[in-house]
Amino acid sequence: DGGITQSPKYLFRKEGQNVTLSCEQNLNHDAMYWYRQDPGQGLRLIYYSQIVNDFQKGDIAEGYSVSREKKESFPLTVTSAQKNPTAFYLCASSIWGGNTEAFFGQGTRLTVV
């Protein structure tokens, strides 16, 4: 089945540690996105990539980093510079651009302990 796979589903991190969230898609989509969801805040864009080896900052990129070495993969690293990393993280992909239907993964819930 085609789709987006995020792993792990739940992640616990100690303060001061970097952690990487995985996102893989087999839909052959060019565009991929990372969103952060906090209660009452909706979805806020962290980073997005329209093509391999290229990505742009979204609205809340500080404290995060990404790479896009393969079309299928768009991992997100939450660094120790992110002051409030506890949140629900969603990865998405679309054929191209944000004006096409986006497909979402099931999310990773990150908790800093």
Added chain:
Amino acid sequence: AQKVTQAQTEISVVEKEDVTLDCVYETRDTTYYLFWYKQPPSGELVFLIRRNSFDEQNEISGRYSWNFQKSTSSFNFTITASQVVDSAVYFCALSHTGANSKLTFGKGITLSVRP
């Protein structure tokens, strides 16, 4: 700048009631796209509809219908004869066209349908 406002934060209805979820948007673009997504408790967002700014026809899909009015910059979503399975968070979103287009989401509406 683009903005999507979903003024309703939580709605609770009894099964079989009709319910309308409001969405108001702001954009300077003449060509844009509007979306609705559903987020059930499992967390994954599910695409419901995409509408471009030149198509103001209302759309009906089963119990779901959408009312797009450019004059009031609104794209409202109505569920007819609601069911418990409709309980979810519903997001309205806006995208411009062209390179580097991306979705701007509203804050979402939590819909609870009680049996």
